[in-house]
Amino acid sequence: AVTVHINYLLVLDEISRAENAYPHMTGAYATIQVQWKFPRQGWIKCNTDGALVSQNQQADCGGVFRNESGAWLGGFARKLGSCSALMAELWGILSALQLAKEKGYRKVILESDSTVAIDLIVKDYPDNHPCATIVSFINRLKMQEWE
Template identity: 45%
Template sequence: MGNGTIQPKHWRGVRQKMSIPPGAETRRPRPLVIPIKWYPSDQPWIKVNTDGAYTETSRKAGGGGVVRDASGKLLIAFATPLQAKSALEAELMAMFHGLELAKEFGKPVWIESDSEQVVKLAMGKKWGPAHVHQAVAQLVVARRHHNSRVTFISQEGNKAADLFAKEGLEREAF
């Protein structure tokens, strides 16, 4: 075994507890395909999809979103630059802007985000990292003053908001 080669004599006295059939194949996991689709809200709710974007290299942040009624009709869309120091803060600020715009329609607001962490922070159960405390507080207070709910949606179902968030990176004003 000096040269690193294992030979049959090295296996003397070793017995296998199980036999492996010849030609056995390992099964690969099959990809699970689930169609992702955006669904309109129930009456009388209006739905707001928001997203935030942040680029580390330029330290620019943007937010965007869409507000739709229960039939799926677009009520308003927005893209805005943000003064954020992280992607998390940009997501929170975009959600706040979306809520403020949707409140103008005078109906309960259902907010969807593709960030599970933002959804948890918006529920007011945790404060998150120190640099986002102000954004979390602002969002929680705004939610308390209006009938709203917050849920998670996958990135595939939030593409419109993602498009506007990226547009917000390039904008100079709301």
């Protein structure tokens, strides 16, 4: 199986955007330092991301593979055209899993900064969800022979 983690950098970014959208709301704040952690010996970590440029509604995704010493093993970037930010995140995850399989990586930790994307992958979702097809592809790939 593939281990899937959430990177909280995007969560903090989403909180910041919400605060800017609602400046009249106030509250207590704390600074949280987030840093990349090395995978265990023999494992590979892939960090993925998706992005949407709001001006032209064009999306991209990408990912980076690193080994247990942090050495760069490879990466990818894809232009997706017009889709949602969530779909871009999911395309990043699917592309990472496909590339990991192609490269023969069997011990993979996949990190994403999208809690919504991770929740769709690890929890149940309605069959009529707009992202159901890509999530289904991700889950089928995730269940293939990994270590």
